[in-house]
Amino acid sequence: MPETTMENMPETTQEKSGERHITLRYRGRGSQIWIYLGKFLRMFVYQNDWKVLPMAAVIAGLVAMVTRFMFFRTMEGTLMSAFALTCVGIWNGCFNSIQVICRERDVVKREHRAGMHISSYIIAHLIYQALLCLMQTAVTVYVMRRVGIEFPENGLFTRWAVVDIGFTVFLVTYAADALSLWISSLARNTTTAMTIMPFVLIFQLVFSGGMLTLPEWSKPLTDMTISRYGLTALAAQADYNSRPLVSAWSSLISMRNSDITATVTVGQVLDYLADEENPGAAELRAVEFTQTMTSEQVLSLLRSDERTANVLRTVGDEVLLRAIGDGPVEIRFTLGEVVDGMAAKGRGKSP
Amino acid sequence: MSTTVGEIIESIGENDAHLAVQRTATAANYDETYAYSRDNVLSCWLTLVLITLASAALATVTLEFIDKDKR
Numbered sequence: 302m303p304e305t306t307m308e309n310m311p312e313t314t315q316e317k318s319g320e321r322h323i324t325l326r327y328r329g330r331g332s333q334i335w336i337y338l339g340k341f342l343r344m345f346v347y348q349n350d351w352k353v354l355p356m357a358a359v360i361a362g363l364v365a366m367v368t369r370f371m372f373f374r375t376m377e378g379t380l381m382s383a384f385a386l387t388c389v390g391i392w393n394g395c396f397n398s399i400q401v402i403c404r405e406r407d408v409v410k411r412e413h414r415a416g417m418h419i420s421s422y423i424i425a426h427l428i429y430q431a432l433l434c435l436m437q438t439a440v441t442v443y444v445m446r447r448v449g450i451e452f453p454e455n456g457l458f459t460r461w462a463v464v465d466i467g468f469t470v471f472l473v474t475y476a477a478d479a480l481s482l483w484i485s486s487l488a489r490n491t492t493t494a495m496t497i498m499p500f501v502l503i504f505q506l507v508f509s510g511g512m513l514t515l516p517e518w519s520k521p522l523t524d525m526t527i528s529r530y531g532l533t534a535l536a537a538q539a540d541y542n543s544r545p546l547v548s549a550w551s552s553l554i555s556m557r558n559s560d561i562t563a564t565v566t567v568g569q570v571l572d573y574l575a576d577e578e579n580p581g582a583a584e585l586r587a588v589e590f591t592q593t594m595t596s597e598q599v600l601s602l603l604r605s606d607e608r609t610a611n612v613l614r615t616v617g618d619e620v621l622l623r624a625i626g627d628g629p630v631e632i633r634f635t636l637g638e639v640v641d642g643m644a645a646k647g648r649g650k651s652p
Numbered sequence: 653m654s655t656t657v658g659e660i661i662e663s664i665g666e667n668d669a670h671l672a673v674q675r676t677a678t679a680a681n682y683d684e685t686y687a688y689s690r691d692n693v694l695s696c697w698l699t700l701v702l703i704t705l706a707s708a709a710l711a712t713v714t715l716e717f718i719d720k721d722k723r
Contacts (some may be wrong), residue, residue: 531696540688542688
């Protein structure tokens with residue numbers, strides 16, 4: 302059982318002419334904060350509260366071992382790792398404070414009746430938990446670096462990204478800690494608090510919005526979770542959008558031997574190639590062809606088309622041969638020109 | 653027309669196909685929510701601080717009623 306502190310309510314006893322006068326002198330809110338802070342620090346040392354630090358190290362180590370080859374490297378790996386790091390923060394924060402108030406509820410009740418200010422008690426808890434979360438964050442970041450996670454060099458706010466990311470982890474841990482403090486103040490005993498906690502954790506993880514595709518109606522719920530903001534901040538700081546997405550290529554390679562059967566008409570191919578807005582089609586349209594022909598081959602080609610044959614008959618072969626010359630003729634054209642010509646021919650216009 | 657995914661990849665060239673797929677997939681997965689900007693991170697930090705303060709306030713209000721506990 303935690304110690305009972307009556308320090309916030311010292312009493313002075315004075316005896317005057319045989320009568321005993323008891324004067325109660327309550328300490329102010331500010332003094333009570335320091336008294337309770339002292340009590341919590343003693344509990345950290347003597348009641349094994351310090352055990353949360355090695356626990357944080359173990360959790361960070363396990364997560365880092367899994368994420369070290371994907372965090373800050375790939376798009377999907379960064380998102381998963383940011384989610385895992387958010388979970389670490391929420392887990393640490395929840396376990397720090399889920400039992401702290403409900404386990405000494407009777408003591409709090411008695412001391413409140415004896416003059417304790419609830420606000421002082423909560424502020425003392427907040428200061429103590431902030432120190433605890435700060436230490437846990439330092440341990441988490443240190444262990445992650447030791448295990449092999451390579452943090453980026455420059456951060457958005459400081460010169461060291463590790464400091465920025467550490468601050469986010471601290472805020473996530475601290476917010477989860479404060480939320481658990483509230484749950485602990487609601488619960489009448491530790492069993493109730495520990496029963497509620499899994500629901501809170503599941504809610505935070507499911508409604509983070511990063512890992513599961515959530516329906517539209519759940520958006521207001523997502524906006525209330527710590528995990529959503531933790532995940533967003535961590536993914537943004539890890540520059541999620543600049544990392545390469547590797548799973549698409551991996552999926553494609555795993556389908557390497559899969560058969561594809563499709564029916565494509567010439568019209569579909571031409572339609573595709575006629576679309577100049579499409580970058581893929583534009584690249585293909587720019588492909589250049591070179592054909593070397595003799596003057597006789599040019600003439601025979603022109604004679605093969607009715608419209609050019611008519612022109613030839615009017616002009617005469619000799620005129621054209623003089624224009625072309627005797628040597629080979631090099632004709633250059635792009636695929637786009639061919640496609641446009643065929644399209645124009647299809648519309649009944651001369652290419 | 654019948655072919656395999658591997659044949660298509662080979663016809664394009666494995667390196668070129670890899671780059672093209674990765675570039676297209678990365679661009680398609682761009683998410684404004686995770687934009688690398690100070691404003692984005694700052695708004696998340698601010699919301700986390702607000703959640704912390706709200707939880708602390710709720711804990712204080714809840715404990716103020718501790719005397720009304722029924723056995």
